[in-house]
Amino acid sequence: MSTGRAGHVARSTTRSTIRPHSETPEATRDRVPLRTFLRTADGVAIDSVYEPGDPPFRDLVFVIAHGFTGHADRPHVRRAARAFARYGGVVTFSFRGHGASGGRSTVGDREVLDLAAAVGWARGLGYARVATVGFSMGGSVVLRHAAAGRDAGVDAVVSVSAPARWFYRGTAPMRRLHWLVTRPSGRLVGRYGLRTRIHHRQWDPVPVSPAEAVPRIAPTPLLIVHGDRDGYFPLDHPRMLAAAAGEHGELWVEAGMGHAENAAPQELLERIGDWVVGRAG
Template structure:
């Protein structure tokens, strides 16, 4: 198993990530984080490196990076900007030796999953997508553009007091880029939606909305009692690995169902 640094361009920004490549990887996963919580870091949280290592242990190459505006990365948060970041990361992963020829899979958490859905809808080179607690729309984070902008400033993903230059245009981009508007275009590529039924940040009905609007093959996994940060829930990781195992074994087969893991 090896870890490599990845540097790529997104618009006029330089973003950085890493990729873990196990021996004989079966697929290449792009792990897309959500909007940071804004609180102090949990010293027990291994972050996306831990997530990637868990995937690599099951023979999946896994890349992670910081979106613009997050954790020291340059730039300011916008929905279209995050989509462009995913495009750049996918292109960088495709050029990575030993990885580029593998099926590419987006695995996105929360807002990263929503942006991933939008990207996958427009990129045929994304073989499949899995999301963890993805919102059907980000508009639920604030009553209007000013409320949401202030929340994002408080979190620390918008730093420039003059950004966005046009708040109405920024809000229209956010609403127009909602995952619920894009997910229907991913079919016939497989979709996995994982959501905790105790999520108070992105409530479970978001998953039901996305599932209803998705085409086949699709699966919805409800995790009883789980809150928002699913990448740290072993049931969610097991669900991703099980789904990847099945989908890679029968690429192109259709299957739809709602699954509830046992407690």
Template sequence: MSESRRLSFFERLNRTPKHRLAGWAVLGYGGLVLVGALLGTQILLRARSRWVPGEFVPVVRRGNDVLLPPSRETLSRGVVGIMPLLPNKGHAVLGPPSRAGTLVKRAVQQERGVLPHGSLAWVSTFVYNGTPRQLGVAYEDVAVQTEVGDMPAWHIPALSEEDRPGERDALVIVIHGHGGHKAQGLRALPALRRSGVASLFVTFRNAHGAPRVGRGNLTLGDREAEDLTAALRWAAQAGYKRALLFGFSMGGNIVLSALRPRHGPLPLPVPGVLLDSPALDWLDVARANGRRYHLPAFMAAHMAGVVKWMVTRFGGQNFDSVDQLAAAPTFTRPMLLFHGDRDRTIPVTQSDALAAARPDLVEYHRVEGAKHIRCWNIDPEKYDAAVEGFIGRVLGGVDND
């Protein structure tokens, strides 16, 4: 008697030839790797975010305390910034969080303008989303001329130049990261000011507000290093005698790329560099971000390999030219290095490796509990002290006094 019932999925699967199942599995696996690689390639090659990341929250003000609804930003460790949007604009820096019932309580540490009760505010671990004016610091908008167009920058003269204009010595050039903004580095500005140096906050090609080149693809630090070299030329023309380079995330790779011999002699002496959560090995970054999204290690490795091929094919990128760990033996300048052990964007193991490879050059601060480029937030006083101490040592004093 013939059986008319339908076979279940597992019964049909059991009757399918094994070679056909293997073929489907290979195709499925390849498809998943390809989709992940396409997404990863787009993220690596293009980043022109208009807004500094943050959240909008209602504010309850109780004296010097602010009560906020719980969220990823409001519960973050360490310091955050907050800017009321309604009914007025101002800016405040809030201290570490504690719980107050169902709300998050933070104390106001600094305040410019008013953070009123009942206002709607932007809150972020990036602390600042505007210009140096948010810190009460005067600055000038300048343009750094490059072969692909003018890069917008903020120039903040040294404090001493306010009394003795035209006398310039040392400048710190601050460069943001992948998908970032010049405001990313403003957390370090007070320490730079106290150190007696001037500063130049600059962007690079294909970032937001900067000239678009070709299809707008980034080169992960390689060609962007030419924009940093142009910033050094600007500094030399402005009368500065020497410069330190301060890079955040991909900005750290740009800094180290600019120091490599292939980019030629520098327009100004560079006695040292400062790095915060630097991207040192992009292939490792791709692998780590695959693991971040819970891919098995072998799949993350395969996906990273395809990402490397795609970035090379469509962006013309040579990964070796931005592999700063491989280049570590060639570095000659002192480095101040910060990296958080909770960084899920750039593995802290990269900075571990750089510090281990060059203990003769690297002063390493591995910050417990810090996420990507949030080392300052965990302990601003300790971070600032490290910056001020490093600048004092490598410059041997600043002729701006």
């Protein structure tokens, strides 16, 4: 799988606390937050935010990939960003079709290019170690992105509440999601009710599934996290991912946890931060 060339900045915002990409090395030293638009390899503008972390882990940056219908400013994404800022710098972004980003969502396919642009930006900020943390759809994206091996440019991968296989309809929430994505009326609800612009075209070709991608991630450290009360994907999904990972992956099944970033408790986010610090190089 090719993730394409990491993106560059399309344009910067005008907010006074934000500087353009060309000034990011100085901004990193000065611990100044940045917000800008990155350009993906296929030309989509991706709204992205960088926040410096706390010492002593200033050589490490977390890149957070949100779930479907989320975006960089969602409260639970911001909560995760604050938790990980205790361990390093943090880059958040909105996938295509979400929030202020351009394009339309392909529900986990071309989103690999969005993550590649964010990882490339994180490296450009001067960090020696990059960890990707994805939730739900973002969890599938970090797995497929990391399957590029060394070309992915990541030192640790955390996938939370991700599916193992495509086209799953075994739960009521997933049946509703398929209606949202595949039906014109569903896409209207997505656009105007959920502020998510969904592409009308079906996948062609169908991308490599998360379970097929996982064996290609080794030797990069991999953590798979899933709640035992996840209403979208039952436990056979994380177990399938863990089986595909073999000895190089870890599986945490979280008692009482539901789905994705909305359900991740503070204590879990802190444990993920500790795991990344210990594994990312």
